[in-house]
Amino acid sequence: MKINKKMLIGLHLGNGYGSQSGAWRMPGVDPMSYTSFDARVKQAQAAERGKFQFLFLPDGPGAVMTDIETEAPAFNLDVMMTLAAVARETEYIGLVATGSTTFNEPFNLARQFKALDVMSQGRAGWNAITSSGEDVAANYGRRIPSSEDRYGRAHETIQLIQSLWGSWGKDAWIHNQKTGQFANKDQILPINFQGKYVSSRGPLYIPPSEQGQPIIFHAGGSPNAHELAGRFANVVIGAAFTIEDAKAQRNIFRASAKSYGRDPDEIKYIPGLMTTIAKNRRTALDRRIKLGGDSLIQRLGYLQQMLGVALDPSRINEPISKVQLDVARPSRYDPRSANALKIAKEGWSLRDILAHGVIDYHPVIVGPGVEAADHMQAWFEAGAADGFWISPDVNADGIDAFVNEVVPILQERGLFHTEYEGKTLRENLGVTDQYGIDPRV
Amino acid sequence: MKINKKMLIGLHLGNGYGSQSGAWRMPGVDPMSYTSFDARVKQAQAAERGKFQFLFLPDGPGAVMTDIETEAPAFNLDVMMTLAAVARETEYIGLVATGSTTFNEPFNLARQFKALDVMSQGRAGWNAITSSGEDVAANYGRRIPSSEDRYGRAHETIQLIQSLWGSWGKDAWIHNQKTGQFANKDQILPINFQGKYVSSRGPLYIPPSEQGQPIIFHAGGSPNAHELAGRFANVVIGAAFTIEDAKAQRNIFRASAKSYGRDPDEIKYIPGLMTTIAKNRRTALDRRIKLGGDSLIQRLGYLQQMLGVALDPSRINEPISKVQLDVARPSRYDPRSANALKIAKEGWSLRDILAHGVIDYHPVIVGPGVEAADHMQAWFEAGAADGFWISPDVNADGIDAFVNEVVPILQERGLFHTEYEGKTLRENLGVTDQYGIDPRV
Ligand SMILES: Cc1cc2nc3c(=O)[nH]c(=O)nc-3n(C[C@H](O)[C@H](O)[C@H](O)COP(=O)(O)O)c2cc1C
Ligand SMILES: Cc1cc2nc3c(=O)[nH]c(=O)nc-3n(C[C@H](O)[C@H](O)[C@H](O)COP(=O)(O)O)c2cc1C
Numbered sequence: 001m002k003i004n005k006k007m008l009i010g011l012h013l014g015n016g017y018g019s020q021s022g023a024w025r026m027p028g029v030d031p032m033s034y035t036s037f038d039a040r041v042k043q044a045q046a047a048e049r050g051k052f053q054f055l056f057l058p059d060g061p062g063a064v065m066t067d068i069e070t071e072a073p074a075f076n077l078d079v080m081m082t083l084a085a086v087a088r089e090t091e092y093i094g095l096v097a098t099g100s101t102t103f104n105e106p107f108n109l110a111r112q113f114k115a116l117d118v119m120s121q122g123r124a125g126w127n128a129i130t131s132s133g134e135d136v137a138a139n140y141g142r143r144i145p146s147s148e149d150r151y152g153r154a155h156e157t158i159q160l161i162q163s164l165w166g167s168w169g170k171d172a173w174i175h176n177q178k179t180g181q182f183a184n185k186d187q188i189l190p191i192n193f194q195g196k197y198v199s200s201r202g203p204l205y206i207p208p209s210e211q212g213q214p215i216i217f218h219a220g221g222s223p224n225a226h227e228l229a230g231r232f233a234n235v236v237i238g239a240a241f242t243i244e245d246a247k248a249q250r251n252i253f254r255a256s257a258k259s260y261g262r263d264p265d266e267i268k269y270i271p272g273l274m275t276t277i278a279k280n281r282r283t284a285l286d287r288r289i290k291l292g293g294d295s296l297i298q299r300l301g302y303l304q305q306m307l308g309v310a311l312d313p314s315r316i317n318e319p320i321s322k323v324q325l326d327v328a329r330p331s332r333y334d335p336r337s338a339n340a341l342k343i344a345k346e347g348w349s350l351r352d353i354l355a356h357g358v359i360d361y362h363p364v365i366v367g368p369g370v371e372a373a374d375h376m377q378a379w380f381e382a383g384a385a386d387g388f389w390i391s392p393d394v395n396a397d398g399i400d401a402f403v404n405e406v407v408p409i410l411q412e413r414g415l416f417h418t419e420y421e422g423k424t425l426r427e428n429l430g431v432t433d434q435y436g437i438d439p440r441v
Numbered sequence: 442m443k444i445n446k447k448m449l450i451g452l453h454l455g456n457g458y459g460s461q462s463g464a465w466r467m468p469g470v471d472p473m474s475y476t477s478f479d480a481r482v483k484q485a486q487a488a489e490r491g492k493f494q495f496l497f498l499p500d501g502p503g504a505v506m507t508d509i510e511t512e513a514p515a516f517n518l519d520v521m522m523t524l525a526a527v528a529r530e531t532e533y534i535g536l537v538a539t540g541s542t543t544f545n546e547p548f549n550l551a552r553q554f555k556a557l558d559v560m561s562q563g564r565a566g567w568n569a570i571t572s573s574g575e576d577v578a579a580n581y582g583r584r585i586p587s588s589e590d591r592y593g594r595a596h597e598t599i600q601l602i603q604s605l606w607g608s609w610g611k612d613a614w615i616h617n618q619k620t621g622q623f624a625n626k627d628q629i630l631p632i633n634f635q636g637k638y639v640s641s642r643g644p645l646y647i648p649p650s651e652q653g654q655p656i657i658f659h660a661g662g663s664p665n666a667h668e669l670a671g672r673f674a675n676v677v678i679g680a681a682f683t684i685e686d687a688k689a690q691r692n693i694f695r696a697s698a699k700s701y702g703r704d705p706d707e708i709k710y711i712p713g714l715m716t717t718i719a720k721n722r723r724t725a726l727d728r729r730i731k732l733g734g735d736s737l738i739q740r741l742g743y744l745q746q747m748l749g750v751a752l753d754p755s756r757i758n759e760p761i762s763k764v765q766l767d768v769a770r771p772s773r774y775d776p777r778s779a780n781a782l783k784i785a786k787e788g789w790s791l792r793d794i795l796a797h798g799v800i801d802y803h804p805v806i807v808g809p810g811v812e813a814a815d816h817m818q819a820w821f822e823a824g825a826a827d828g829f830w831i832s833p834d835v836n837a838d839g840i841d842a843f844v845n846e847v848v849p850i851l852q853e854r855g856l857f858h859t860e861y862e863g864k865t866l867r868e869n870l871g872v873t874d875q876y877g878i879d880p881r882v
Contacts, residue, residue, distance in 0.1 A: 024616065024623060031616040035648060037529060037560045061552065064646050068624045073646040078556035084525030085560060088478060105544055107580045111502065115519035119478045119526060139548045141640025175465065175472040180734075182465060183509045199582025205505050205514045207476060293621075 006417050007380045007410070008268060008387030008429060010054040010096070010237075011047040011399065014076060016040055018398055019274055019361075019391035021071040022291040029396045034072050037085045043395045044086040047093055050403030051420060053428050054094030054125060056237060056389050057082065058219070062135035080112050087120035094425035096125035096217055096235075101154040103131055103140050106198050109157070110164040113214045114206045122210030122424035126161075127217040127237060128228075130154045149197070151224040156195035158216060158232045163191040163437050165213035167203030170435040183207075191437065211424035212433040221249070229267065230256020234431045237389060238271040241335040241363055246271050246384035268386035268429065272362035273375065276393045277401040281367040285348075288355040288366055291393055296354050303354060306330065306337040307344065316350045339363075362391065369405025376406075377415055447858050448821045448851070449709060449828030449870060451495045451537070451678075452488040452840065455517060457481055459839055460715055460802075460832035462512040463732040470837045475513050478526045484836045485527040488534055491844030492858060494869045495535030495566060497678060497830050498523065499660070503576035521553050528561040535866035537566035537658055537676075542595040544572055544581050547639050550598070551605040554655045555647045563651030563865035567602075568658040568678060569669075571595045590638070592665040597636035599657060599673045604632040604878050606654035608644030611876040624648075632878065652865035653874040662690070670708065671697020675872045678830060679712040682776040682804055687712050687825035709827035709870065713803035714816065717834045718842040722808040726789075729796040729807055732834055737795050744795060747771065747778040748785065757791045780804075803832065810846025817847075818856055 016033035017023035024031055033039035044055055057079040064073055076082050079097035087095055095116060099109050109126070117124035130150035131137070137144040145153070169187030191202035218229035219237035229236050236253050240246035246269070254264035276291075278284035289296060297316060304311045307328040311320070320328070325345055330337030340358040348356070357364030365372040379385040392398025410416035421427050426434075457474035458464035465472055474480035485496055498520040505514055517523050520538035528536055536557060540550050550567070558565035571591035572578070578585040586594070610628030632643035659670035660678035670677050677694050681687035687710070695705035717732075719725035730737060738757060745752045748769040750761070761769070766786055771778030781799040789797070798805030806813040820826040833839025851857035862868050867875075 025618045025621055027618075029618075031618050034616070035559045041529075061548070061646065064629060064644050068629060069626050070621055070623055072623055075646050077559060077647060078552050081521065081525045081553060081556040081560060084522045085529055088482075088526055088529070103546055104549065105546070105581055107502070108545065108549075111519050112522060115522040118476045118518060119522060135642075138642035140546055141635075141642075175475070177466045177468075177470075177472050180466055180511055182511055182513055185510050188505060188509060194582075201576075201579035201582075203505050205502065205516050206518060 007376065007385070007415055008053045008270060009050075009416065010056045010094075010270060010387070010389040011043075011052050012272070012389055012391040013040065013043060013055045013057050013082070013395075014391070015072050015074055016043075016076070016395065017072055018394040018396070020288075020291045020393040021295065022293050023394040024072045026291065026394050026396070029394060033396070035077060037082070039395075040082050041086055041089045043399055044090050044093060046399040046403060048090050050399070050407045051417060052093055053387070054096050054425065055083070055086065056127070056217075057097045058127075059098035059100070060131060060133065060136055061139055062133055080116065083116055083124075084119065087116060087123070092123075092420040092423060092428070094123050094125055094428060095120050096127055098127040098129055098219070100131040101128055101157040102145065102150050103136070106157045106160045107164070107200055110161040110204055111206065113161075114165055114204060114209070117209040117211070117214045118206060122212075122426070124209070124214040125217050125235070125425055126214050127219055128154065128158055128232070129219055147222070147224055151228060153197035154228055155231070156198050158228075160191070160193045160195065160198055160200055162213065162216075162232075163193055164200065164202050164204040166435065166437040167191055168207045170208055170212070173207035189437070208435055211426040212435040215425055215429065215431055226252050226256045229253055230262075231260045233267055234429065235268045235270060238269055239362055240271045240384070241339070243379055243382050243384045245335060246379060247382060250384060250386075266431070270387045270389050271379070271385050272391060273372070273388045274357060274360050274362045274364040274391045274393070275372055275398065275402055275406075276357070276364070276366045277369050277372060277398070277405050279368060284366040284368070285352050285355045288357065288393065289351060292355065296351065299354055299359050300350060302359055303340065303350075306334050306340050306358070311350060319347045319349055320344050320353075369402075369409055372402070372406045373409040373413070376410065377413060380415060448817065448826070448856055449494045449711060450491075450857065451497045451535075451711060451828070451830040452484075452493050453713070453830050453832040454481065454484060454496045454498050454523070454836075455832070456513050456515055457484075457517070457836065458513055459835040459837070461729075461732045461834040462736070463734050464835040465513045467732065467835050467837070470835060474837070476518060478523070480836075481523055482527055482530045484840055485531050485534060487840040487844060489531050491840070491848045492861060493534055494828070495537050495866065496524070496527065497568070497658075498538045499568075500539035500541070501572060501574065501577055502580055503574055521557065524557055524565075525560065528557060528564070533564075533861040533864060533869070535564050535566055535869060536561050537568055539568040539570055539660070541572040542569055542598040543586060543591050544577070547598045547601045548605070548641055551602040551645055552647065554602075555606055555645060555650070558650040558652065558655045559647060563653075563867070565650070565655040566658050566676070566866055567655050568660055569595065569599050569673070570660055588663070588665055592669060594638035595669055596672070597638050599669075601632070601634045601636065601639055601641055603654065603657075603673075604634055605641065605643050605645040607876065607878040608632055609648045611649055611653070614648035630878070649876055652867040653876040656866055656870065656872055667693050667697045670694055671699075671703075672701045674708055675870065676709045676711060679710055680803060681712045681825070682780070684820055684823050684825045686776060687820060688823060691825060691827070707872070711828045711830050712820070712826050713832060714813070714829045715798060715801050715803045715805040715832045715834070716813055716839065716843055716847075717798070717805070717807045718810050718813060718839070718846050720809060725807040725809070726793050726796045729798065729834065730792060733796065737792065740795055740800050741791060743800055744781065744791075747775050747781050747799070752791060760788045760790055761785050761794075810843075810850055813843070813847045814850040814854070817851065818854060821856060
């Protein structure tokens, strides 16, 4: 059934250091990567070497972290400026940034994403999210609107922006020096979009890119998010801890797309995967222990809750006793608990259990490349994922580790492409080009 | 008196073609420069070769021009994305973009300009304007606010943004891998800015750049503009047709700065200059005639009004008769009229008079480099300008022409620097660094 279909892979390009909060202090890491565009470009190039389909940049400029004394902010300096830098120094990889429909003027979002699409020769994607959290809203001097208002505005904003993107027809831009015709006026139309939340006259002043216009991504899990994505998105950036959960989520998004009259295959569900890739499990665990520092052990209290047994910090280097393992039960409140118990039963010390990343934001591979490949294959073949977005522990060498150790295995197994299908993001994701204004709007 | 003081020069980086509407059709011009970031980068590099202090990008995304059939839009694709591309491929030149205080979320402006400042190692400037014109407002689904509201919001927005820029103290960012200290929390402060128009909690999550924070520019001529600039700006982008007018404007801005307790020398007044540089006047005029095409002759009707005499289109290749020149009087409604009459009296044909650019947006030099140098020296030494922003007719070769033919003369005369003073825009403009939150806010 899955024959010929390949998985999609994206790279989480975050704060320049990597997904583990200790990444900035590791040997070999430039401690100024947070503000270094060189570092970001290099990381993007590493992902392109691995034929990743896209870079994914989350965004949500909330409070500067309370632990700024020891940890870097999770944010990218500015997602659009970062991708502008990357665009000119890469050739194939897709450039996907998060842009809030709540805290941006739609016209400004439209022109920046279209400019990125043009400067990258058709590689831009927009992760359209509504933003949540009072700490983000406070930076804009506001309270966070109700879910109804956020998503009401989001539906209108995406329609408005896609209309602006399509306000020049495919062949509108003539630029014929001999005849002196710059553009065909009949193919450049105002959009006169008049919504309840947002409005714009248009047209935008930017011609189509090599893929027509940017692709819509979405990231979110609420019923409103399912609906927004089902209507507009080609890719969903997801978060799921188990195959069952991922499968259920994927099916919800596919059903939502169908309810909007779309082919379910037009929406790709891409859950996250965090990686510490090393030559064997032990080396990988030691790397995580070094990365985690003291903060690793501070999570012991939470591990107790996940397993339902008391854990003694003074025995951090010992495995959980047989007696305790017999009574341990995975907490029903945390979907990561079953995995934590499974690892505990393998006989690892408390420290090593934590070093497996059992309390991280996504499933975590701490081990050799083949373990990541197995995980990805299992999820992909179970219909739980159309691909994965990868968050390496430390970007400086973690991207290369994935590219060198995981990608070749996936390629050998026929699960991942060996060459880019084309130069645009739409070609590389298998999404059709989009020109002009969608007649359904 | 002026000894040791040098003039400042900026380049108007517009739609990628140049300031004359026919530029896109000229031989040697890439007709796709409008969407080509390569073209923009090349133009920026040409200006840097000429040691220009800064690039200036206007912005005001209004209607797509009604003459789009034959003319390129005047806008830059996106000013921030353009400068992001330029930042990584230049080393010294300042990067100044226009950003509307009316049609942007202040927090978004703050982070993009700060990101540009960081990615360019301290070369960013923000031309803070309020936007005018219903056609711009319509793209944002609104009417243009009253001048009072626009400038009320502008004062608050600049204060808010400067506070966000300064929300990390000079030494706040530690990034010491050995001690594990990422930042000094005590030097990172929320701004809690609460205005009538705009508010933000902050802090921003971006450390200072090599110049602390971006420089404020302003462009505008109304009394409200004088006040805004006097309070915040280090550079005023101006428009003046005569030395007298420029001098008067410059003095108004200086007086306004003084009224805010500032040293008048902290505000530089930079009027515009348009150029067609060629080996002699005749060659330059022929270039303008080719550039202007039919639209040149269509301006004859307006030239009549400027001179107060009837002009016969069938005699386009003849000079104005002695009889007519004797009765001609410069129109009091157009400050360009005296210059037009002066040129008419030199005996040029009607076509050549128009080809001198007598009806353009700024003073125009159509001739050899020494004429531009003379103009600039006269204005500079009369106290009418601290420098100039240059709009070449065609960017593809017009920047090089200025750099090769005008810059060396200015340097020989001791009017223009021969090397960049430093690497930051503040160093190159002679403006002091700015760290932390201005205590006057
Ligand atoms: C995998 C994933 C990634 C997300 N990335 C972002 C992001 O980059 N920026 C953001 O503001 N919200 C992000 N979100 C939050 C969602 O957009 C959404 O706000 C959240 O799921 C809460 O749902 P609600 O907004 O419908 O209430 C992400 C959510 C998920 C599941
Ligand atoms: C030389 C010059 C350059 C200007 N550049 C811009 C610009 O790039 N974008 C813009 O919206 N307005 C620009 N303006 C317009 C002014 O900001 C201002 O709106 C105009 O002078 C009208 O004044 P008012 O807004 O105070 O009514 C420019 C004005 C001048 C004189």
